[in-house]
Amino acid sequence: MKRSLIVLFVALSVALCGTAFAMEAIPAEKINCGFVYIGPVGDGGWTYMHDQGRLEMESAFPGLKSSYVESVPEGPDSARVMETFVRNGSKVIFATSFGYMDFVQDVAKRYPDVVFMHCSGYKRADNVGIYFGRMYQARYLSGLVAGKMTKNNVIGFVAAHPIPEVIRGINAFTQGVRKANPEAEVKVVWLFSWFDPGKEKEATKALIDSGADVISMHADSGAAPQTAEEAGVYVVGYNNDMSQYAPTKHLTAPIWDWGIVYKRVIEQVTMGTWKSEDIWWGLKEGMVGLSKYGKDVPEEVKKLVEEEKTRIISGEWDVFDGPIKDQSGTIKVEAGQSLSDGDKLSMNWFVEGVKGDIPK
Incomplete structure (x- = not known):
């Protein structure tokens, strides 16, 4: 589900990131966020808290809509879910489990104008950022x-x-x-x-x-x-x-307070300032x-x-x-x-x- 790294991966991440990703500002009402969940929203734990962050994000941006698919296995099904989000107009996709990592990379290559954020992974790209907490x-x-x-x-x-x-x-x-x-x-x-x-x-x-x-x-x-x-x-x-x-x-x-990250990402997308980064926040940031x-x-x-x-x-x-x-x-x-x-x-x-x- 979540984070597994070796020091070598840091160098790999930098290599994958490439040149800066340039994007135009997207109004909140046109972003249509998609969330890929590993478990059911009602699990009371990991997925539940991600969904609370999603709802917090929605409430912070009038006109912003989002949707999710729950209980998505860490395999090819996750790629199909992300593809469906893109076809339905999603400009930002959050993949919330470690095992989605390579599938995020594959789908992101096909849709360079869509922002992907992967929770707990170590692979970045021009249009793929990663996020987790301390x-x-x-x-x-x-x-x-x-x-x-x-x-x-x-x-x-x-x-x-x-x-x-x-x-x-x-x-x-x-x-x-x-x-x-x-x-x-x-x-x-x-x-x-x-x-x-x-x-x-x-x-x-x-x-x-x-x-x-x-x-x-x-x-x-x-x-x-x-x-x-x-x-x-x-x-x-x-x-x-x-x-x-x-x-x-x-x-x-x-x-966890995932809403802190979700609101930051959407704010950057609406301002046209989003860029690929590795977010790893802790007690100080309230994550x-x-x-x-x-x-x-x-x-x-x-x-x-x-x-x-x-x-x-x-x-x-x-x-x-x-x-x-x-x-x-x-x-x-x-x-x-x-x-x-x-x-x-x-x-x-x-x-x-x-x-x-x-x-x-």
């Missing part, structure tokens, strides 16, 4: 909460796919957990799926059975929070405020953040979160500043050093405190 920052903050709330010092993590984006999130979450509670560990169970409520439920049960008294997640439905609620176990959601699924046990959730706290989160925990959030936003410190050790205890980031964005985006190792393997 969710690892919000993951870290949520880890602080989880670390303070566990009694067993065992936190479970329901993880989608073993790609750098998910690994980076687990590591950032664990960094927060260990900052708050150096004795705690994070156990990982892989789903090999973005959206599978049945698997998410079973993975949550397995983690609870193994001793986890707090659950976190990188999955797209509310199944994990719902299962945690039924078991009387605290949960940290993802994508959206998932307290509706766990009204008494939801602690907080790292959440990621935390949902409201559950009733059981103490004030001193909220204070800790705010202090760490201030450090990140100010630029004083970031989540992957050293020293950082990996699972074996080997220093991966020395004190006084920081992981580059390329290293963050290609992350394929776990930090100290994570219990689990990364499948090959």
Whole structure:
């Protein structure tokens, strides 16, 4: 679905970008945006939040119309959907999943006057931009909460796919957990799926059975929070405020605000200033953040979160500043050093405190 990079890809992206894309201003009422969604709008998570961003975008530009197709597989079907949008007059298309990347490139070559924005990829072109958010920052903050709330010092993590984006999130979450509670560990169970409520439920049960008294997640439905609620176990959601699924046990959730990007892109298109770029915004820009706290989160925990959030936003410190050790205890980031964005985006190792393997 989302972001998987190696440092080489940065150079590839620049090479693909080519010369500057020149466009004339397009009135909002003639843009007719198209959105390609990986899941159902009602998933309560990833796709739901993209659709909330779409609606926010529409409300900001009188006359702007948009449409979407949901549950589009990461394959040739996505190209057909984009082709249909173009034939129906779309001048801007947002593809919201990592696996659409090569299909975006192929369709964009055929329609050089259409703007394409791909979420979480690494390939750009004259008329293709990419966008994502520094969710690892919000993951870290949520880890602080989880670390303070566990009694067993065992936190479970329901993880989608073993790609750098998910690994980076687990590591950032664990960094927060260990900052708050150096004795705690994070156990990982892989789903090999973005959206599978049945698997998410079973993975949550397995983690609870193994001793986890707090659950976190990188999955797209509310199944994990719902299962945690039924078991009387605290949960940290993802994508959206998932307290509706766990009204008494939801602690907080790292959440997205996609509308910030969607409004910026449309503004640029209406002004004729759009150009291909790689957007990767975080807490400072408001693209990621935390949902409201559950009733059981103490004030001193909220204070800790705010202090760490201030450090990140100010630029004083970031989540992957050293020293950082990996699972074996080997220093991966020395004190006084920081992981580059390329290293963050290609992350394929776990930090100290994570219990689990990364499948090959």
